[in-house]
Amino acid sequence: xxxxxxxxxxxxxxxxxxxxxxxxxxxxxxxxxxxxxxxxxxxxxxxxxxxxxxxxxxxxxxxxxxxxxxxxxxxxxxxxxxxxxxxxxxxxx
Amino acid sequence: xxxxxxxxxxxxxxxxxxxxxxxxxxxxxxxxxxxxxxxxxxxxxxxxxxxxxxxxxxxxxxxxxxxxxxxxxxxxxxxxxxxxxxxxxxxxxxxxxxxxxxxxxxxxxxxxxxxxxxxxxxxxxxxxxxxxxxxxxxxxxxxxxxxxxxxxxxxxxxxxxxxxxxxxxxxxxxxxxxxxxxxxxxxxxxxxxxxxxxxxxxxxxxxxxxxxxxxxxxxxxxxxxxxxxxxxxxxxxxxxxxxxxxxxxxxxxxxxxxxxxxxxxxxxxxxxxxxxxxxxxxxxxxxxxxxxxxxxxxxxxxxxxxxxxxxxxxxxxxxxxxxxxxxxxxxxxxxxxxxxxxxxxxxxxxxxxxxxxxxxxxxxxxxxxxxxxxxxxxxxxxxxxxxxxxxxxxxxxxxxxxxxxxxxxxxxxxxx
Ligand SMILES: Cc1cc2nc3c(=O)[nH]c(=O)nc-3n(C[C@H](O)[C@H](O)[C@H](O)COP(=O)(O)OP(=O)(O)OC[C@H]3O[C@@H](n4cnc5c(N)ncnc54)[C@H](O)[C@@H]3O)c2cc1C
Ligand SMILES: [Zn+2]
Numbered sequence: 250x251x252x253x254x255x256x257x258x259x260x261x262x263x264x265x266x267x268x269x270x271x272x273x274x275x276x277x278x279x280x281x282x283x284x285x286x287x288x289x290x291x292x293x294x295x296x297x298x299x300x301x302x303x304x305x306x307x308x309x310x311x312x313x314x315x316x317x318x319x320x321x322x323x324x325x326x327x328x329x330x331x332x333x334x335x336x337x338x339x340x341x342x
Numbered sequence: 343x344x345x346x347x348x349x350x351x352x353x354x355x356x357x358x359x360x361x362x363x364x365x366x367x368x369x370x371x372x373x374x375x376x377x378x379x380x381x382x383x384x385x386x387x388x389x390x391x392x393x394x395x396x397x398x399x400x401x402x403x404x405x406x407x408x409x410x411x412x413x414x415x416x417x418x419x420x421x422x423x424x425x426x427x428x429x430x431x432x433x434x435x436x437x438x439x440x441x442x443x444x445x446x447x448x449x450x451x452x453x454x455x456x457x458x459x460x461x462x463x464x465x466x467x468x469x470x471x472x473x474x475x476x477x478x479x480x481x482x483x484x485x486x487x488x489x490x491x492x493x494x495x496x497x498x499x500x501x502x503x504x505x506x507x508x509x510x511x512x513x514x515x516x517x518x519x520x521x522x523x524x525x526x527x528x529x530x531x532x533x534x535x536x537x538x539x540x541x542x543x544x545x546x547x548x549x550x551x552x553x554x555x556x557x558x559x560x561x562x563x564x565x566x567x568x569x570x571x572x573x574x575x576x577x578x579x580x581x582x583x584x585x586x587x588x589x590x591x592x593x594x595x596x597x598x599x600x601x602x603x604x605x606x607x608x609x610x611x612x613x614x615x616x617x618x619x620x621x622x623x624x625x626x627x628x629x630x631x632x633x634x635x636x637x638x639x640x641x642x643x644x645x646x647x648x649x650x651x652x653x654x655x656x657x658x659x660x661x662x663x664x665x666x667x668x669x670x671x672x673x674x675x676x677x678x679x680x681x682x683x684x685x686x687x688x689x690x691x692x693x694x695x696x697x698x699x700x701x702x703x704x705x706x707x708x709x710x711x712x713x714x715x716x717x718x719x720x721x722x723x724x725x726x727x728x729x730x731x732x733x734x735x736x737x738x739x740x741x742x743x744x745x746x747x748x749x750x751x752x753x754x755x756x757x758x
Binding site: 302323 | 582584585594595596597598641642643644645646647649651686742743744
């Protein structure tokens with residue numbers, strides 16, 4: 250179980266949150282202008298990183314706000330918490 | 343290599359079982375092979391077996407970074423069934439089930455395949471309607487499947503709580519009688535031994551760390567035991583598929599999630615079929631040793647830690663105490679997790695990659711143990727020909743571009 254430090258509420262247990270996968274995937278500005286390969290890449294392909302991974306969480310049973318985590322997917326250690334719109338921090342394992 | 347039989351058992355008993363041969367060799371890697379299979383889980387080993395047996399290609403090596411059966415092969419709850427909704431899935435899983443039915447004989451290794459029946463419970467009207475639709479669709483595909491009433495469910499599995507005021511009332515169930523369980527390690531060992539017997543090199547403690555790719559064509563791999571050349575390479579590394587794809591320079595529609603299971607202390611036989619409930623994410627069967635083998639749902643976050651959240655265990659045990667009340671007085675002995683490779687449509691990927699000569703077999707996710715023989719069979723045919731066979735065809739990586747998804751996610755909502 251993770252202890253997640255919500256940027257708005259402070260540390261709460263994982264059951265209050267929901268993970269929404271990889272962060273910083275930008276929706277193509279003009280979907281009609283791109284190829285099927287590019288669209289499929291946006292829609293389905295994921296980095297699925299073994300190591301430092303940036304992901305979105307929402308504090309469902311709390312403030313209901315979204316934010317990002319940097320987490321090491323090998324140790325499951327949470328390395329940084331940052332708000333939506335902020336640049337992903339550089340972190341070390 | 344000696345054939346296992348009742349006679350070899352007696353012969354070896356006379357020498358106090360001290361002279362059994364090793365089941366497979368432990369060779370050093372050769373500099374070059376016709377085909378390399380990366381990943382010594384069930385799928386990789388089955389691929390090697392069928393390459394040698396069905397296609398006469400035995401200049402093959404299986405490269406495993408750890409030991410055989412250290413991955414999901416020997417971490418799963420061993421449920422085998424073929425009652426999938428879509429035609430493409432029905433074809434490959436039913437093919438697999440047919441191979442299971444003759445597997446112990448084929449491998450000369452007892453994989454303890456037990457067709458004790460797999461029951462899927464319906465807890466509400468929606469479940470019930472969906473289940474009925476599925477049973478009919480499955481039967482139209484020539485796969486056995488039947489509907490059980492609540493009373494029939496109770497007769498099949500008396501330990502279930504079918505009381506109408508239960509938190510998860512049981513309205514009925516579907517039953518695939520040809521489904522069941524098998525011994526997971528035996529599947530890895532049996533395939534390894536049979537492949538080795540036909541000349542396949544099984545190389546353990548050898549991690550693939552990179553690919554040698556020239557002009558878009560794979561020429562071999564880098565490993566912790568040196569470079570190995572190959573004409574064709576097949577990747578069957580389950581939860582590590584994205585890691586290997588990254589080494590080869592392409593991206594995958596796969597996420598690696600933790601999936602957990604646990605076993606209880608052993609008790610007398612009380613359950614002689616598999617019971618699954620997708621609504622509450624509980625899967626339970628009783629092993630030959632008497633332990634309940636219990637599977638849970640997966641976590642939603644990416645993790646390679648082989649550990650899931652406690653909340654999942656808590657959730658599943660709460661549901662189980664309601665479904666099978668006797669469990670509340672039992673102890674759970676062991677709990678563990680694996681890394682499962684989940685695709686957006688919950689169907690596997692078997693076929694070509696953007697790199698010429700490099701093929702991939704993954705995405706079996708939470709339910710690939712049952713697929714082991716069928717997957718190995720189809721992947722061997724694909725590697726032998728350099729083109730996907732009919733069974734593998736629909737499961738191409740390219741389907742995410744064309745949109746021809748095989749949406750078992752929406753159809754089944756069943757994890758295993
Ligand atoms: C808890 C749990 C319960 C499950 N229950 C069921 C069930 O009831 N029924 C069912 O059908 N399925 C079930 N599954 C799913 C099933 O276990 C998997 O889909 C299937 O085992 C995956 O294929 P595999 O056996 O080849 O994988 P694995 O056994 O994981 O094999 C992959 C191998 O690749 C190796 N590898 C990785 N990276 C490298 C590298 N760089 N170099 C060399 N080797 C590498 C790994 O060490 C590993 O041995 C379950 C899974 C889990 C975790
Ligand atoms: Zn919050």
